[in-house]
Amino acid sequence: MILSQYRSHLVKFQSLIALVLLCIGIGLLSDKFFTVDNGWNVMRQISVNICISVGMTLVVLTGGIDLSVGSVLAIGGAIAAGLLKFGIEIPSGNLYIGFTLLGSILGGLVIGSLLGLFNGWTITKFKVPPFVATLAMLTIARGFTMLYTKGFPISNLGDSFAYIGTGWFIGIPVPVWISAVVIVVAIVITQKTALGRYIYAIGGNEHASKLSGINISKVKIIVYGIAGMLAAVGGIIVTSRLDSAQPNAGMSYELDAIAAVVIGGTSLSGGRGTIMGTVLGALIIGVLNNGLVLLNVSPFWQQVVKGGVILLAVIIDKANSKND
């Protein structure tokens, strides 16, 4: 009895334990790891992945998946940068609308949300499997990004925009603040709101949820909308940090996000998982990336190691849920 309790605690904190062990390991091998600078560096690097993977967690909890987040990230960043720098110009109507910093950021977020809502709409209205619907959006959003930027980066966005990705606020990098806010809001949604309940319920048993009077379509559309918006948040951070909106930004970021979700113990079939788990998953990936760089491991090996970690995480998770 005591042993099994002990074991269940161990299972609960396995990601945390893995993270701590990983940190100790890298710390022993490299004296550059446990420095304040490197700490902030890691945190800043993973802030983008945290934004995306938090949205991804919500989607995966409903039993879905969102492959479009990388492309939505790109278009969110590009729109924000474009609006700030060029505004909207309609030559035929002789019309020009300029955007403030806040306005352009909002513009990026609105576009991200709309694309996410569109995902949700096709998934619920036409019963397109999430994998396919968001795969299509992956291409569509990338295409629109190319069209909007004409294939060129939009750069030199000014100091106030750069503050988002590179600035500090009360001794903490701004992107870390942003990801912290995203995490807190997401935890409140999942734990304290009816929407959160419905997200878990739908992932656990969609049909029973429907019979219980839950509006499945509404919940799913909202969730994909949130995922799109958070991808755009990530896009704005990336754009700001580079001081440039790259048309090919965020390529394959969806894979890192899914990895974080999976390592964090969220079940890909839905209904089971936590935001904190995903945050730990993102931290593990971040620390691993950072550690492998510090240890001068070749980038090719880095990929192999990362894949192995994902696989290992899922195997451990399966073994644990089997023992339940």
Place this chain on the structure above:
Amino acid sequence: MLAAHHISKKFSGVTALDDINLELPAGKVTAIIGENGAGKSTLMKILSGVYDDYEGDVIYKGNKVRFKNPREAQNAGIAIIHQELNLVPYLSITENLFLGRELKNSVGFLDKKAMRLKAETLLQKLKLSVPADTIIADLKVGQQQVVEIAKALLYDAEVIIMDEPTSAISESEVEILYGIITDLRKENKAVVYISHKLNELFKIADNYIVLRDGRTIESGEMKGMTHDDIIHKMVGRNIDIIRNSNIAKEKNVLLKVDNLCLGKAGNAQKNILNNICFELYKGEILGIFGLMGAGRTELMEVLLGLHPDLTKATITLDKDIVRFTSAKDAIKAGMALVPEDRKKDGLILGLDIKTNISLSSIDQHASTGLIKHGAELTKAHHYIKALRIKTTSEKQTVKNLSGGNQQKVVIAKCLATKPKVLMLDEPTRGIDINAKNEIYKLISELAASGLGIIMVSSELPEILAISDRILVMAEGCMTGEFEAANATEDNLLKAAIPKTI
């Protein structure tokens, strides 16, 4: 034929079986009797090779055996028909029957012709009149159960274990099943029959073995035993079967359904439900009886606002004409449904009791947007107490509850929405007799408190025992209405049997 000596089995320290002994002679039907949790399923899983880590010996045809997996047991001649259906939904009947033991021709390709032929013969024997290449998903649950039985009969099993084989099939199919069992007995097979329905056991079993709390309590011949004897041995105490006591009521119409029709998707000509009209009074228990496929479940679904595009009806609830376009609408208006399949349609198995109870009514506690956990907890405690849900805590995952307690959680979820009409579809399916009585008592109490109750059931004794009035359905139509006092098994069945066959 098959015997077990001193079998014990533990699950992570908890004893499930404790020194079990049993004999299954050839040419006899042995009933295994016990409440849920008595260890019946665990024992059957040991005999059929699902578990191989047990203490004690299994003796098969005089030899000591220890099956490592179900396949080994199957090959040796032990077949089990599980309570839960184990069919692949998108494969045909034939493909399911031969899954894992496909017939091959000389080149090594599938011999589809031979397989179809054999499947057809088998289906004919079991009187299932559908083509052998029908996809499983297109079959009703009862028909799927018959396929499950066919699977066990396909290879010449010597020992056939049936775990609750009648939980999903109608009376007429039960008769067919009895015929099959009688044939098996003649062919000198050993049949194990597990059922909660004691009447069945008296009809079909030769011997009985009573399990209680993982131990063999008694075994012997069925002959000479009475209903009460068996119940007494099962639970170790007597139970009063609750009779309906709700007589003489004011007739306040609560729900009035006029000309309810449900069309079939993609087929304008054929209706699933035709011109259904009935009234439900406040405080009344209205039983709806019908054989499988009569449209009972569909009627409940329509009344919960599912299939809005295919439904035509005038529904009056509490003097207001209502129109439901979704389950959400219907629940808001005061309808609630305890669905037929609680695991599939009623519960989120992976979530805890509290969350399941508040699932339909969580917005009551989230007026500010944030859930008031205190109020939610109070409600969960209230229902756990009021419905006598046996659990250590409201945080217990519902997956780990017994069938009866799971059903109570579903009922609690419905009650939490403060319904006017509570519909229960086969509320006691697959739960043990003690829990059944609890549910009956609960239904009576709820009716007494003023709820209108519609109870769908295919178990005649049950529907006769607790309904005030009984409607009978056949082929999507109402074919009879009986006051409880005038209803008998005979006239209900007569009304329920389709005329067109």
